[in-house]
Amino acid sequence: EKADTNGSxxxxxxxxxxxxxxxxxxxxxxxxxxxxQLIDExxxxxxxxxxxxxxxxxxxxxxxxxxxxxGKNGQFxxxxxxxxxxxxxxxxxxxxxxxxxxxxxxxxLFSAMDHILKNHTDPExxxxxxxxxxxxADGAGLVEDYDTVFNGLNYVGIDNDRTMVRIGWMNMILxxxxxxxxxxxxxxxxxxxxxxxxxxxxxxxYDRVLANPPFTGSVDKNDLERTLFPAAGxxxxxxxxxxxNKSELLFVWLMLDLLKVGGRCAVIVPEGVLFGGTxxxxxxxxxxxxxxxxxxxxxxxxxxFQPYAGVKTSILIFQKETGKDRAREWNKIDPPRTQSxxxxxxxxxxxTLDAKRNERKGQNNDLWDAIKKFQVRHYxxxxxxxxxxxxxxxxxxxxxxxxxxxxFADEKEVSHWKDQVAGIHELFRLPADPVEAQQGIEESQTExxxxxxxxxxxxxxPDITDKMASKKAPGKKKEAEKALNVAKKKVRSLCFAxxxxxxxxxxxxxxxxxxxxxxxxxxDSATETHVQNLIKGxxxxxxxxxxxxxxxxxxxxxxxxxxxxxxxxxxxxIDLLTKKExxxxxxxxxxxxxxxxxxxxxxxxxxxxxxxxxxxxxxxHEYVEGVELYDNKGKLNEGLLDPDCIEARxxxxxxxxxxxxxxxxxxxxxxxxxMIRELKxxxxxxxxxxxxxxAMVEGKA
Numbered sequence: 001e002k003a004d005t006n007g008s009x010x011x012x013x014x015x016x017x018x019x020x021x022x023x024x025x026x027x028x029x030x031x032x033x034x035x036x037q038l039i040d041e042x043x044x045x046x047x048x049x050x051x052x053x054x055x056x057x058x059x060x061x062x063x064x065x066x067x068x069x070x071g072k073n074g075q076f077x078x079x080x081x082x083x084x085x086x087x088x089x090x091x092x093x094x095x096x097x098x099x100x101x102x103x104x105x106x107x108x109l110f111s112a113m114d115h116i117l118k119n120h121t122d123p124e125x126x127x128x129x130x131x132x133x134x135x136x137a138d139g140a141g142l143v144e145d146y147d148t149v150f151n152g153l154n155y156v157g158i159d160n161d162r163t164m165v166r167i168g169w170m171n172m173i174l175x176x177x178x179x180x181x182x183x184x185x186x187x188x189x190x191x192x193x194x195x196x197x198x199x200x201x202x203x204x205x206y207d208r209v210l211a212n213p214p215f216t217g218s219v220d221k222n223d224l225e226r227t228l229f230p231a232a233g234x235x236x237x238x239x240x241x242x243x244x245n246k247s248e249l250l251f252v253w254l255m256l257d258l259l260k261v262g263g264r265c266a267v268i269v270p271e272g273v274l275f276g277g278t279x280x281x282x283x284x285x286x287x288x289x290x291x292x293x294x295x296x297x298x299x300x301x302x303x304x305f306q307p308y309a310g311v312k313t314s315i316l317i318f319q320k321e322t323g324k325d326r327a328r329e330w331n332k333i334d335p336p337r338t339q340s341x342x343x344x345x346x347x348x349x350x351x352t353l354d355a356k357r358n359e360r361k362g363q364n365n366d367l368w369d370a371i372k373k374f375q376v377r378h379y380x381x382x383x384x385x386x387x388x389x390x391x392x393x394x395x396x397x398x399x400x401x402x403x404x405x406x407x408f409a410d411e412k413e414v415s416h417w418k419d420q421v422a423g424i425h426e427l428f429r430l431p432a433d434p435v436e437a438q439q440g441i442e443e444s445q446t447e448x449x450x451x452x453x454x455x456x457x458x459x460x461x462p463d464i465t466d467k468m469a470s471k472k473a474p475g476k477k478k479e480a481e482k483a484l485n486v487a488k489k490k491v492r493s494l495c496f497a498x499x500x501x502x503x504x505x506x507x508x509x510x511x512x513x514x515x516x517x518x519x520x521x522x523x524d525s526a527t528e529t530h531v532q533n534l535i536k537g538x539x540x541x542x543x544x545x546x547x548x549x550x551x552x553x554x555x556x557x558x559x560x561x562x563x564x565x566x567x568x569x570x571x572x573x574i575d576l577l578t579k580k581e582x583x584x585x586x587x588x589x590x591x592x593x594x595x596x597x598x599x600x601x602x603x604x605x606x607x608x609x610x611x612x613x614x615x616x617x618x619x620x621h622e623y624v625e626g627v628e629l630y631d632n633k634g635k636l637n638e639g640l641l642d643p644d645c646i647e648a649r650x651x652x653x654x655x656x657x658x659x660x661x662x663x664x665x666x667x668x669x670x671x672x673x674x675m676i677r678e679l680k681x682x683x684x685x686x687x688x689x690x691x692x693x694x695a696m697v698e699g700k701a
Contacts, residue, residue, distance in 0.1 A: 078212040078268070081131045081350045082304065083107050085367045086210055086266040086315055087115045088132075089296075089374055094120070094145035096154065096207035099200075099258055101187035101251065103157025106168035108210035109182075110175045116149050117142075123574055130361050130392055130570040131350045135421070152179035156200050158187045188250050190225045201258070203324060209255045209265040215248035215273075215311075224250070228257050230283060244280035248273050252284055252316070256292070259320040264295070271312045274653040285651035289338045289593055291322040296342040296377075298370050299655040303353025304346075314655065317374075332630045336593045341646065342377050343655040344370045344588040361570050362392040366587060372576045373588050384586040387579045390572035395423045396434040398505065398566035407503050407562060428563045438564055442518065445560055449518060452553050453491055453526045455543040459550070460487035465540040480534040484527045494547070495519045495554050503558050505565035515561035591658035595642035596624070 092098055092112045100108045117139035118126060127135040139149055148154060155177060159165050165184040172180035183197045191198055221241045229242035229250060244250065248270055255265045273281065274297070288294050298315040305313065321337050346366040351357040364387075372388035398404065400417040408414045413427050424430050430437040461483045468476055494500075496516060504512035534540060596619040599612040604622050612623040630636055641648040649657060670678070 077105055078107055079304070079351070080107060080111065080133070081367065082268075082300070082315075083111045083210075084115075084132045085298075085371060086268075087111045088371050089315075089317060090208050090210065090264050090266050091119075092116060092208045094142060095148040097156070097205065098154060098208045098210065099156040099158070099206045100211045101158045101209070101254055101258070102211050102213035103159045103168050103182055104161075104164050104212075106157055106171040106180075106182060108212075109155040109157050109168075109180075110172055110177070112208065112210065113149060113155065113175065113177065126574065128390075128572050128574060130572050131359075132572070150176055150178050152177050152181050155180060156206075157182040158185050158197075158201070160184065160186050186223070187254060188219055188224055188228075188247070190223065191227075203257050204260050204263075204320075206258045207260060207263045209258055209263070209267070211251065211255065211265075212268040213247065213251035215246075215251075215270045217247060218245040219247055219250060221245050229253050230287075243283060244278075246280065249280055249284050252288075256287070256320060257324075261320055261323045264317070264319045266315055266317050268300075268313050269316050271314065271654060273316070274314060274655075275657070277650065282650050285653055288318055289646065289651055290334075290336040292337060293319040293321050294338045294341050294653070295319060296344065296374055297653055297655055298374075299343065299345045301346055301349070301353050303357075304349065306353065306355045306357050316653075332634075333625065335624075336647065338593050340590050340592050341653065342374065342588065342590050343658060344373065345655055345659065346370060347587070364389060368576055369587065377588075377590075384588055385582045387581070387583050388576040389579055390574075390576055392570055392572050393432075394434060394568050394570050395425065395432050396437065396510075396564070396566040397421050397423050397569050398427070398508070400427070403505070407559065424563055424566055430563060434564075434568055438514070441560055441564060442514075445518070445557055448553070448557055449522050450526065452550065452557065453519070453522050454530075455545055456491045456494065456550055457484065457487045457526060457530055458540060459543050459545065459547075460490040461540065462542045464534065468534050468537070468540075476535050477531065480531045484530055487530075488523060488527055491519075491523050494550055495558075497551075497554075500554060500558050503555070503562045505562070508565050508567055510566060511561045511564040514564065515558055518561075585662045586660065589658060589660050591646055592642075593646045595645040595648075597640060597642055599623070 087108070090112075092115060094116055098109060098112050100106075103109065114134050114137055117137035118134045120139045120141035121137045122140060125136050125138070129135070139146060142149060152172065155172065157165075157168050157172075157180075159168065159182070162184050165182055169180055169182040172182060181197075181200055183200065185195075185197060185201075187201070191201060195201075224242050224245075226242060229244070230253075231241065231243060242250070252267060252269065252273065255267060259265060273284070276282075295317045297317070300313050300315065302310055302312045305311065344366075348360070348364055349367050350360055350365050352360060368390060369388045373382075373384075376382055399421050400414060400419065405414060405418060408427070411428060413429075417427060423432060424434075424437060425432040431440060464480070464483045467479055467483070496519075501512065504515070530540070596612060600610075602612045602623055603610050604620075609620060609622060611620075613619050627640055628637060629640055636648065643649075644658070646652060646658075
């Protein structure tokens with residue numbers, strides 16, 4: 001079959017996977033056959049007009065989530081909840097061009113697409129899982145821009161690993177992207193004229209850059225695209241070499257190059273990028289702060305990338321302000337374009353921070369708070385001690401397959417959800433809360449089950465009254481129990497028949513155990529009641545119902561319980577709400593980039609101005625022009641800048657450097673007097689220790 005020329009049809013997989021291979025033990029051919037059968041069953045029935053892309057994409061993502069080791073080149077799968085945080089902050093719009101120069105499995109790219117669809121979906125139909133995973137993001141509100149969302153030219157991914165490229169390409173295909181542009185290439189390498197994808201790596205051609213680039217090694221400077229990076233020096237060989245060969249620094253320079261002016265980037269960087277002391281580190285930070293706008297830095301906990309790596313990282317967020325055609329030497333007098341930076345310190349998120357990375361469903365997640373506070377950080381009423389979180393709730397979902405369609409053919413809503421996932425409350429008008437739904441079914445079926453079991457027991461023992469009449473007292477109980485045991489078997493054979501079991505989902509096995517337990521509990525109770533009544537001589541009448549009548553009643557009851565089949569999903573509200581309890585200590589803060597120290601003795605040349613700062617506390621322009629902030633070697637002159645500002649700290653961007661001191665951290669139940677006395681006691685102990693040490697030294701002398 002001829003492949004679709006747009007490259008999106010799965011028939012084109014041949015060209016992408018032409019040299020791919022896998023090994024299978026010759027003795028385990030049955031495993032391959034079984035796997036093929038399961039895949040065929042999984043996707044074979046999916047209607048092409050339904051949400052098949054969502055189902056296949058979610059399935060592929062689940063398989064990727066099972067990857068538990070880092071790749072040979074240090075790459076690994078970025079946690080999707082962290083990706084969604086970065087995408088949410090950059091807020092890509094329809095038609096924007098987005099690139100990930102270290103694309104891996106394509107997580108940033110399809111998450112950007114999901115974000116656009118989500119933001120143009122009716123909130124009444126949109127579902128968000130507890131970790132933010134969107135469902136039913138149909139993008140129905142896009143109208144004219146709908147096709148641009150699935151246009152692969154808007155999602156470009158580059159990766160050096162061929163296997164990752166294959167996975168990323170397939171991932172985008174299964175998420176419905178037409179002609180995804182995922183290619184194998186060294187993003188940092190030289191851009192040659194015969195490069196087949198040179199049109200995809202043109203400078204200043206992207207609106208958004210999202211990435212988690214590798215930061216495990218060095219790159220040969222001779223292999224780099226020299227025009228992308230500053231020179232190591234101004235003369236000689238250094239002028240022809242890049243300033244650094246560290247991949248984590250080079251990738252940020254690359255992202256600056258790829259962004260349009262006004263374009264924005266969110267990238268995961270190791271802490272060394274933020275505080276590294278080499279000239280290469282400082283030069284990158286200086287470039288970001290003086291020529292562009294660093295919007296924020298979100299400090300992630302050290303365990304955020306367990307079990308792949310324990311390295312401490314942060315999310316660096318910036319906007320490109322200066323184009324290549326306006327690039328200039330750093331002017332030490334001009335104020336940095338970034339005047340202040342917003343920091344957020346994440347201490348707890350969606351998963352535990354150990355190697356197990358267990359889910360923390362329904363618990364506080366700082367990433368939600370960080371997203372909301374980033375969005376409102378410039379508001380006048382911004383409150384650092386407020387804490388934003390969604391509300392969590394649970395629904396029970398099920399896949400409406402052929403078995404569901406057959407069992408519930410009489411339910412009007414079921415046919416509308418063919419080959420899709422729906423909540424049981426949407427299918428059967430049950431409460432959305434699974435607990436309430438189960439309680440409702442149990443309560444509504446209590447009396448029908450009691451009546452059914454009672455009638456079958458009496459139906460199965462038609463002549464028991466006559467037999468009991470001929471028995472003497474000692475033998476009545478034995479006779480009654482004997483007859484009722486036979487009747488119990490009849491109840492079980494009817495209620496637990498194969499055709500009844502087939503009404504239930506054979507995989508989820510939620511409703512059937514509940515149904516069978518309810519029947520058995522009712523049966524045990526009814527049997528004991530019948531035995532006691534027979535012993536007491538009460539008349540045991542036979543019902544007029546037939547066995548076929550019982551089967552119909554059983555099917556009706558079983559179908560009621562079968563509506564409960566499915567799997568529970570914890571969801572979150574779309575809106576982030578302020579929690580009643582305020583934070584004891586702020587998780588975010590702002591640091592100023594350049595702050596001049598006050599010099600009240602300074603005077604302007606004409607003597608009209610006195611003091612470096614005006615009455616509003618702002619530094620005077622005349623003062624700034626007159627001071628030599630840096631010497632001729634580029635070293636900051638001491639005493640001019642506040643030592644706590646970012647520029648004075650060699651452009652250090654580590655969040656912890658600027659975290660405000662909090663008295664909450666040293667709160668104590670002891671009074672101030674008690675603490676002073678305790679300090680004096682410690683002081684005396686130290687003095688005594690020093691005296692002892694001195695005596696020992698003098699003794700040796």
